[in-house]
Amino acid sequence: MMRKVCSLLFALIVMTVVTIQSTDKVYAALTDIPDKYASEINYLIEQEIIFGYPDDTFKPKNAVTRQEAATMIGRSLNLENNRQNTKFPDVTEEHYASGYIASAAEEGIISGYADGTFHPNEKVTRAQMATLIARAFDLEETSSHSFTDVANSAWYYTPINKVATAKITVGYPDGTFKPGKDITREEFSVLMARAMDGNVDSVGQESEPDRTETVIGEKMVTTDGLNVRKGPGTSYDIVGNFSDGQEVKVHEEDGSWRYVSGNGVEGYVHSAYLADIPKPVIAEKIVTTDNLNVRKGPGVSYDIVGKYSDNQKVDVHEVDGDWRLVSGNGVEGYVHSAYLADIPKPVIAEKIVTADSLNVRKGPGTSYDVVGQFTTGQAVDVHKEEGSWRLVSSGSLEGYVHEAYLTDKPSVNRTVAIDPGHGGSDPGAVANGLVEKEVVLDVSLKVREYLRDTGINVVMTRSSDWYPTLDGRVNIANRNNADSFVSVHANAFLSSANGVETFYYAKGMTDREYKSYKLAGYINERLHRSMEMTDRGVKNAGYRVIKATNLPAVLTEIGFLTNDEDAAKLKTQKYRDEAAKAIAMGIVDYYNWRE
Numbered sequence: 001m002m003r004k005v006c007s008l009l010f011a012l013i014v015m016t017v018v019t020i021q022s023t024d025k026v027y028a029a030l031t032d033i034p035d036k037y038a039s040e041i042n043y044l045i046e047q048e049i050i051f052g053y054p055d056d057t058f059k060p061k062n063a064v065t066r067q068e069a070a071t072m073i074g075r076s077l078n079l080e081n082n083r084q085n086t087k088f089p090d091v092t093e094e095h096y097a098s099g100y101i102a103s104a105a106e107e108g109i110i111s112g113y114a115d116g117t118f119h120p121n122e123k124v125t126r127a128q129m130a131t132l133i134a135r136a137f138d139l140e141e142t143s144s145h146s147f148t149d150v151a152n153s154a155w156y157y158t159p160i161n162k163v164a165t166a167k168i169t170v171g172y173p174d175g176t177f178k179p180g181k182d183i184t185r186e187e188f189s190v191l192m193a194r195a196m197d198g199n200v201d202s203v204g205q206e207s208e209p210d211r212t213e214t215v216i217g218e219k220m221v222t223t224d225g226l227n228v229r230k231g232p233g234t235s236y237d238i239v240g241n242f243s244d245g246q247e248v249k250v251h252e253e254d255g256s257w258r259y260v261s262g263n264g265v266e267g268y269v270h271s272a273y274l275a276d277i278p279k280p281v282i283a284e285k286i287v288t289t290d291n292l293n294v295r296k297g298p299g300v301s302y303d304i305v306g307k308y309s310d311n312q313k314v315d316v317h318e319v320d321g322d323w324r325l326v327s328g329n330g331v332e333g334y335v336h337s338a339y340l341a342d343i344p345k346p347v348i349a350e351k352i353v354t355a356d357s358l359n360v361r362k363g364p365g366t367s368y369d370v371v372g373q374f375t376t377g378q379a380v381d382v383h384k385e386e387g388s389w390r391l392v393s394s395g396s397l398e399g400y401v402h403e404a405y406l407t408d409k410p411s412v413n414r415t416v417a418i419d420p421g422h423g424g425s426d427p428g429a430v431a432n433g434l435v436e437k438e439v440v441l442d443v444s445l446k447v448r449e450y451l452r453d454t455g456i457n458v459v460m461t462r463s464s465d466w467y468p469t470l471d472g473r474v475n476i477a478n479r480n481n482a483d484s485f486v487s488v489h490a491n492a493f494l495s496s497a498n499g500v501e502t503f504y505y506a507k508g509m510t511d512r513e514y515k516s517y518k519l520a521g522y523i524n525e526r527l528h529r530s531m532e533m534t535d536r537g538v539k540n541a542g543y544r545v546i547k548a549t550n551l552p553a554v555l556t557e558i559g560f561l562t563n564d565e566d567a568a569k570l571k572t573q574k575y576r577d578e579a580a581k582a583i584a585m586g587i588v589d590y591y592n593w594r595e
């Protein structure tokens, strides 16, 4: 057979000798020869088929043009290389490769396009390369070898089959040949070296480049147990799988399939199960204006890429001065921070604070810093429970408080009538420099204050120094749709008598009477603790103001003006506050019980 193979064999013999001496100086300086294909590439360099670039690089990923392919094949076959005008109008003697192109065309190795042109600068596809090699090396043997992407009817079927049968190529690991892919210098070197050497083992097993070297994107797997396959389709073998959230590098696209790698696995997955990797979210905010412009960059000079509506929730990804890179509702871009606000935390309960100077802390424990204080009667929103601690907020103050100092906020609309005893011409008890009508008015007005935030309406039977009749007090309560009645008094008796007591009226135990009894109990319980006074208990008594009404009604005595110790306390704002808080919180307790 053939002059070409003979000349090739001759060349091999000669070059093997040359190689031994010139190896280092010929190619050692090239900096980017991949280890994987070093033997094939160096083999071609030694034989002066292919060369490095002047900057001492090989550029293994560069494409190979038709004139370069013609040149390298021409060199390998020792074809004539006299620059000349060729039969191709686009290859004149100005072309450095015109000699090899003319010779190769004459040998029938290469041909032009239907219009007679050659397209010397066009890139060579793998199918074209297989054709060139099959012709150049007179490959004739065929076999049943097949590639999944090389149809029997394709014009390149036979040359590719010949190249594969000669074990010059084994294709890609997924069983494809990728005939339409441009051939790279390193791939070309692999094929040429094998074609020339004829001994596959001596030039390495791998015929194809590392497919993970090129990264065209990064994605995240969106489903668990995603099959990774050998090829771009469900009929290919499964080589592994990915978990939900796995981040992968994308190396190639093939229809709706992607060749990806991650977590030590590489292969094809369907693009439907890949999503962009979410940017880290550093905060969540809501938009506070309608038609907020979303821009490409951090400033008003940047293009508008979308708009947000009022109350749109957005994720904040980056801070850039006053601007924020945000995303939400499918729009991503920059907005001015002035139009973003914190997202209100969900409210899981509404509570009433039952203690004064209640420390609000940064975390759920007494070791955390105090960030502020709440006062008795303050309504707070509960956002989170952590053991005995509650994350609460009221106004701009937010933090943790112990649940022991919270009580439920009554959810039903309630109205309590507060009745400061006596008034006007009736001073009530007078002792130790105290006048009952003044003390109880002061305390009653404070009760109203402490109830203001609780959602409970307050009706005062008097809020100044005048005397409503007992029936008049009940009428005021009824007229204002009060659903309970609390009359506030201070006691007088022997100077030794002391403490607090609360009266209800019950003839039998009707619903109203039972509620009165409970209301008295709740108030008295808190009262004796807050006043640090003797607990004289709750008592059944037929005082007109609590007897002559259809409302649950109580009369509470907040201490004895006639007792030195009780009186001393009732002279102070501190204990008047304590009395008022106790009555107010007792009323809250009662309404929570009624719910």
Ligand SMILES: [Zn+2]
Pocket: 421, 422, 428, 429, 436, 489, 490
């Ligand atoms: Zn009284």
